[in-house]
Amino acid sequence: MRKPLVAGNWKMNGSSASNNVLLDGIIAKSDTFASVDVALFPPAVYLHQVQQALAGTGLFWGTQNLSQFNQGAYTGEISALMLADFDCDYVLIGHSERRCLYAELDLDQRVLDRIVAEKYEMSVKAGITPIICIGESPEEHAVGRTEEVIARLLDTVIAYQGVEGLAHTVLAYEPVWAIGTGRSATPEWAQDVHSFMRQRVAKHDPTIAESLRILYGGSVNSNNAAPLFSQPDVDGGLVGGGSLNADEFVKICQAAVLKLG
Numbered sequence: 001m002r003k004p005l006v007a008g009n010w011k012m013n014g015s016s017a018s019n020n021v022l023l024d025g026i027i028a029k030s031d032t033f034a035s036v037d038v039a040l041f042p043p044a045v046y047l048h049q050v051q052q053a054l055a056g057t058g059l060f061w062g063t064q065n066l067s068q069f070n071q072g073a074y075t076g077e078i079s080a081l082m083l084a085d086f087d088c089d090y091v092l093i094g095h096s097e098r099r100c101l102y103a104e105l106d107l108d109q110r111v112l113d114r115i116v117a118e119k120y121e122m123s124v125k126a127g128i129t130p131i132i133c134i135g136e137s138p139e140e141h142a143v144g145r146t147e148e149v150i151a152r153l154l155d156t157v158i159a160y161q162g163v164e165g166l167a168h169t170v171l172a173y174e175p176v177w178a179i180g181t182g183r184s185a186t187p188e189w190a191q192d193v194h195s196f197m198r199q200r201v202a203k204h205d206p207t208i209a210e211s212l213r214i215l216y217g218g219s220v221n222s223n224n225a226a227p228l229f230s231q232p233d234v235d236g237g238l239v240g241g242g243s244l245n246a247d248e249f250v251k252i253c254q255a256a257v258l259k260l261g
C-alpha cells in the first residue's frame with residue numbers, strides 16, 4: 001500500500017504573520033492525519049519560518065522550485081544544495097506556472113522538458129524528493145492530447161536519469177485547465193490518467209511503478225478530496241488554494257486518511 005501524500009503549495013501567498021496562523025492551525029490538528037504524509041511548500045523566503053515551526057511535528061516541507069545548476073552566476077535562483085541546507089524533504093519541479101509564466105528555456109532554447117529533467121537530477125543527487133508536475137493545457141485537453149503530453153515528459157525524465165530515479169520521486173498530474181479554476185477533474189478522469197502514467201512507468205520497471213506515488217492537483221478542496229483520493233491510482237493531492245486556510249487544508253489531509261480504510 002502506497003502511503004498517501006498531501007502537499008500544500010502556497011504559491012506566492014503569505015506573510016510572516018499569516019503563515020504563523022496557518023501553521024498553528026495545521027499543527028494543532030496534525031494528530032488527526034498522522035497516518036499520511038503531509039508537506040508544505042512556502043515561498044522560499046519563508047522556508048526558515050516553516051522549517052522552525054514544523055521541526056519535530058512529523059510534517060514535511062519543501063520549496064516550489066530549484067535551479068538546474070549547483071552554484072554560480074544565476075541571479076534569483078536557489079540550488080538543491082541550499083535546499084538540503086534547510087533539510088528540505090521535497091521540491092516541486094516543472095509546475096505549469098513556471099513552465100507557462102516563466103518560460104523555463106535555457107540559452108539554447110532547449111525544450112522545457114529537458115530543464116525539468118535536469119532539475120530532477122539535481123534534487124535526486126541532493127537527497128531531496130522531487131515532485132514532478134505534469135499535465136495538459138486547456139488546448140491540448142480540448143483536442144485529446146493528454147496522454148501524448150504526459151508520455152512525452154515521462155519518457156524524457158526516464159531517458160535522462162534512468163527509471164531508477166523514479167524510485168525516489170513523486171509524480172503529480174496537474175491538468176492546467178483545473179488549476180485555480182474551481183473545475184477539478186472528475187475522480188474517473190484522474191484515475192484514467194494516473195493509471196496511464198503508472199502503466200507507462202511499468203513498461204520500464206513494474207516494481208517502481210507499483211510503489212510510485214502519483215498525486216492529483218487542480219482545484220482540490222474539502223468536498224472533492226475524498227472521492228478523488230479514493231481512486232486506486234490517486235495517492236493524494238497537490239493542493240494550491242485549498243492549502244491556504246488551515247481548516248480547509250486539515251479536512252483535505254483527513255480525506256487522505258480515509259484512503260487507508
Ligand SMILES: O=C(CO)COP(=O)(O)O
Pocket residue numbers: 009095174178179180181182217218219220238239240241242
Ligand atoms: O497548482 C496547484 C497546486 O500546485 C493547484 O492549485 P489549485 O488547488 O489552487 O487549483
